[in-house]
Amino acid sequence: MATTTPTDVIDRSEEIRRIQRKEKWRRRIPLLPALLFTIVVTQIPFLFSLYYSVTEWTIRPARPRTFNGLSNYAELVTNKFFRDALLTSVLMTVSSVLLSLLVGTGLALLLDRKVFGQGFLRTLLITPFLIMPVVASQVWSSQMLSRTFGVVNWLLETVGVDRIEFVSRYPLWSIVLVLVWQWSPFMMLIVLAGLQGQDASVLEAARVDGATSRGIFFQITLPQLRPYLELGLLLGSIYLIQVFDHVEVMTGGRGAANVPYFVYQRSIGGGWSFGQASAFSIVVVVFSIIIATFGLRVLSGLLEGEEAA
Amino acid sequence: MSGGNTGPVVGARGLGSFLLGIATWIITLLFFFPVFWMVLNGFKEEVDANTDPKLFFDPTLDRFSEVTEDTTGLLSFSEAFANSFWSVLISTIVVMAMAIPAAYALSIRPVEKWRDVLFFFISTKFLPIVAAILPLWIIARDAGLLNTRLVLIILYTAMNLPLAVWMLRSFFNEVPKELIEAASIDGAKISSQIRSVILPIVAPGLAATALLCVIFAWNEFFLAVQLNPVDGTTVPVWVQSNVSSRGNFLAKLSAASTLATLPVVLAGWVAQKRMIRGLAMGAIK
Numbered sequence: 054m055a056t057t058t059p060t061d062v063i064d065r066s067e068e069i070r071r072i073q074r075k076e077k078w079r080r081r082i083p084l085l086p087a088l089l090f091t092i093v094v095t096q097i098p099f100l101f102s103l104y105y106s107v108t109e110w111t112i113r114p115a116r117p118r119t120f121n122g123l124s125n126y127a128e129l130v131t132n133k134f135f136r137d138a139l140l141t142s143v144l145m146t147v148s149s150v151l152l153s154l155l156v157g158t159g160l161a162l163l164l165d166r167k168v169f170g171q172g173f174l175r176t177l178l179i180t181p182f183l184i185m186p187v188v189a190s191q192v193w194s195s196q197m198l199s200r201t202f203g204v205v206n207w208l209l210e211t212v213g214v215d216r217i218e219f220v221s222r223y224p225l226w227s228i229v230l231v232l233v234w235q236w237s238p239f240m241m242l243i244v245l246a247g248l249q250g251q252d253a254s255v256l257e258a259a260r261v262d263g264a265t266s267r268g269i270f271f272q273i274t275l276p277q278l279r280p281y282l283e284l285g286l287l288l289g290s291i292y293l294i295q296v297f298d299h300v301e302v303m304t305g306g307r308g309a310a311n312v313p314y315f316v317y318q319r320s321i322g323g324g325w326s327f328g329q330a331s332a333f334s335i336v337v338v339v340f341s342i343i344i345a346t347f348g349l350r351v352l353s354g355l356l357e358g359e360e361a362a
Numbered sequence: 363m364s365g366g367n368t369g370p371v372v373g374a375r376g377l378g379s380f381l382l383g384i385a386t387w388i389i390t391l392l393f394f395f396p397v398f399w400m401v402l403n404g405f406k407e408e409v410d411a412n413t414d415p416k417l418f419f420d421p422t423l424d425r426f427s428e429v430t431e432d433t434t435g436l437l438s439f440s441e442a443f444a445n446s447f448w449s450v451l452i453s454t455i456v457v458m459a460m461a462i463p464a465a466y467a468l469s470i471r472p473v474e475k476w477r478d479v480l481f482f483f484i485s486t487k488f489l490p491i492v493a494a495i496l497p498l499w500i501i502a503r504d505a506g507l508l509n510t511r512l513v514l515i516i517l518y519t520a521m522n523l524p525l526a527v528w529m530l531r532s533f534f535n536e537v538p539k540e541l542i543e544a545a546s547i548d549g550a551k552i553s554s555q556i557r558s559v560i561l562p563i564v565a566p567g568l569a570a571t572a573l574l575c576v577i578f579a580w581n582e583f584f585l586a587v588q589l590n591p592v593d594g595t596t597v598p599v600w601v602q603s604n605v606s607s608r609g610n611f612l613a614k615l616s617a618a619s620t621l622a623t624l625p626v627v628l629a630g631w632v633a634q635k636r637m638i639r640g641l642a643m644g645a646i647k
Contacts, residue, residue, distance in 0.1 A: 080471050084468065088479065095520055184623050195615070196400065298583045313490050338493050
């Protein structure tokens with residue numbers, strides 16, 4: 054009689070577990086280079102920042118680094134400039150993400166119809182997204198908005214309005230204008246993909262049933278676009294919360310320093326108070342994590358949809 | 363006004379559609395105008411650029427030869443271009459080399475908790491680079507990496523890797539499961555399975571992903587200007603160096619900007635359809 058003794062069973066299950074472990078590692082190995090690289094390059098600097106943030110450390114004038122507990126953080130609460138930067142950051146990110154989503158959706162809806170030269174128009178429209186931020190900022194501040202030679206000001210004068218030095222008068226909104234100009238095409242691409250994924254027969258059926266185009270838009274198109282709009286919101290926030298180039302090139306931080314720019318000014322941008330700047334940056338990270346949690350929930354929704362499908 | 367689909371209404375709809383078409387053209391041309399103006403200004407004399415807008419003028423290529431000319435002591439175009447080229451090329455290759463296997467391990471033969479791993483990758487994109495620039499600068503200085511191409515290659519790789527993993531994962535998800543199973547029953551090794559079954563299907567997705575990495579790396583300014591202010595610096599920094607506080611520079615700056623943006627704009631134009639697919643369709647499925 055073929056019997057299995059207890060030791061055999063243990064051996065067998067050991068064996069199975071060993072194979073399972075091996076299989077798990079076989080699955081993990083392809084992941085490791087990317088994961089390790091990302092951990093080393095992105096996480097280690099933050100640990101350093103965390104350490105610097107509890108020290109008093111100024112390079113110019115050079116002073117030895119000393120531990121000072123949480124006083125860098127305490128100063129944050131009272132620092133008016135930091136609060137200004139925080140407000141600027143919120144205004145800049147929220148308005149540029151929402152506006153570019155709105156404009157991008159509008160452009161996508163226009164382009165989704167049968168229009169003469171559709172491909173050509175799309176090509177022209179995506180260009181601002183491909184332009185480097187430094188160049189976009191330069192073109193707008195020196196050739197469009199400039200008081201002396203700007204095309205916009207020339208137009209204003211032609212219709213009898215006084216010339217305005219837009220960038221120094223409305224630094225934040227000038228930057229937002231350029232951001233929206235650059236990111237609307239990106240949003241347009243995403244929404245276009247959503248519109249093209251629509252089921253034409255459903256739309257046709259709705260039309261036959263006498264639905265108005267407004268009804269079709271709000272009750273069929275918009276719900277279908279939702280995941281795409283969420284994706285745009287997520288990607289837009291990731292990149293627009295970090296805006297630095299536009300602030301640097303257009304204003305040099307005057308009147309529109311967002312938090313990233315502020316941290317820069319306080320540290321390697323001339324402030325050289327590394328301890329304090331690190332505390333600022335830790336706060337930035339905490340805020341980002343809050344936003345990221347929200348963003349990841351959106352993402353998680355996208356993944357749920359994938360599993361349900 | 364809900365007058366049904368009778369003749370006149372159809373006529374009105376035709377007119378409406380015509381007007382919308384015109385509006386689309388006007389809006390598009392307005393949107394593109396700043397780019398057009400920049401290119402145009404690059405062909406002007408400084409006198410013509412620094413005045414009320416001029417549409418007609420004697421075009422000249424002098425600004426282009428001026429900005430590409432090597433001047434001792436200044437960052438030259440050829441140097442910046444070479445630095446950009448190599449940093450972008452190598453970082454994109456490294457990104458793809460790491461992201462393809464990682465995406466495979468997150469979709470086709472997923473590790474446990476693949477979702478957490480994916481979230482980790484994306485979450486690093488939420489951490490503002492400015493918050494890390496100080497330790498990065500100090501580490502790079504101590505390692506003797508300041509003002510080298512290597513430091514930008516490493517950081518551009520880190521910058522683009524999460525996005526690449528995420529996009530590629532969605533493309534890998536589009537590969538039919540039966541195909542992969544068939545290949546593994548045949549006893550194909552993972553590497554040859556990837557090469558012969560999966561890669562041909564996801565090739566357009568790979569192209570879109572690589573292109574996006576190229577765009578972001580080519581246009582990156584902050585890290586380049588902070589870490590490589592002296593040597594190994596890139597095209598965006600070179601563009602910015604054409605701004606001068608003495609004399610007029612608008613035409614020169616326009617010529618420089620046109621040269622700097624040209625490679626990525628052309629690549630983007632060629633690959634726009636793939637980008638639409640790559641950015642959204644793949645990312646949502």
